[in-house]
Amino acid sequence: MYRGMRLVRILDERLMTLQRQGRIGFYGEARGQEAAVCGSAAALEDGDWIVPALREAGVGLFRGLPLRQYVAQILGNAHDHARGRQMPCHPCDRGVNYVVMSSVVASQLPHAVGIAMAMKIAGDRGKVAIGYLGDGATSEGDFHVAMNFAGVTRAPVVLFCQNNQWPISTPG
Numbered sequence: 057m058y059r060g061m062r063l064v065r066i067l068d069e070r071l072m073t074l075q076r077q078g079r080i081g082f083y084g085e086a087r088g089q090e091a092a093v094c095g096s097a098a099a100l101e102d103g104d105w106i107v108p109a110l111r112e113a114g115v116g117l118f119r120g121l122p123l124r125q126y127v128a129q130i131l132g133n134a135h136d137h138a139r140g141r142q143m144p145c146h147p148c149d150r151g152v153n154y155v156v157m158s159s160v161v162a163s164q165l166p167h168a169v170g171i172a173m174a175m176k177i178a179g180d181r182g183k184v185a186i187g188y189l190g191d192g193a194t195s196e197g198d199f200h201v202a203m204n205f206a207g208v209t210r211a212p213v214v215l216f217c218q219n220n221q222w223p224i225s226t227p228g
Contacts, residue, residue: 057098061090063123064114071130080130082145082159084110092218094118096186105153105175105185107168109161111218112188113147116154125149162193165202165215172206172213184212191219 068085075083086093089111097118100106106115117126125147128135132144142148148156155171158164168187175183193199194217206213 057091057094060094060097060114060118063117064090064093067113067117080132080145081143083130084113084145086111086114089218089220090114092216096188096216100186101183103153103180103183105155105168105171105183107155107164107171107185107187108157109164109188109190109193110157111190111220112157115186115188116147116149116152119154120152121147121149121154162189162196162198162202165189165193165198166205168215169202169206169209169211169213172211173209176209176212184214186214186216188216188218191217191221193217 064086068087071080071083072085074080093112093114097115100119106112106119108115113126117123124135125137129138129142129147130145132140138148142156143159146156146159148154155164155167165187168185172185175185187202189199202215205211206215
């Protein structure tokens with residue numbers, strides 16, 4: 057897990073530098089949250105689904121998203137396996153069940169619950185979907201909808217809230 061945390065920190069430092077230089081568009085760093093990112097990833101098993109928010113690219117990397125593929129998606133270059141069908145800086149990898157993040161705060165949470173409900177219906181016992189959110193997402197309707205739907209349907213989902221006191225880019 058320590059190696060995973062170091063990788064997240066180093067990537068964040070380098071990619072934030074590129075973002076500040078205008079060489080990549082948007083980038084959401086996980087500085088200070090590396091332990092939560094890697095610790096939650098370590099608890100997952102093959103077949104679990106990852107529905108990230110803004111700062112959880114390290115979960116995908118920890119679970120097997122190839123570093124080269126990740127960087128290609130961030131840069132939006134010719135090696136991007138998605139061929140530009142998603143926004144740059146929104147990595148994804150179906151091979152490790154890492155769903156593309158959404159730029160709209162909290163909109164990923166109903167998706168995480170929906171994936172979990174689909175797994176339950178399909179009989180995928182022992183598998184979960186994990187939906188990540190920051191504390192800023194708790195003020196959005198999608199958060200409350202997802203919590204209610206998860207509770208009513210008993211979907212195998214974990215909604216992982218990181219209270220970093222930074223809704224997007226301003227202190228909360």
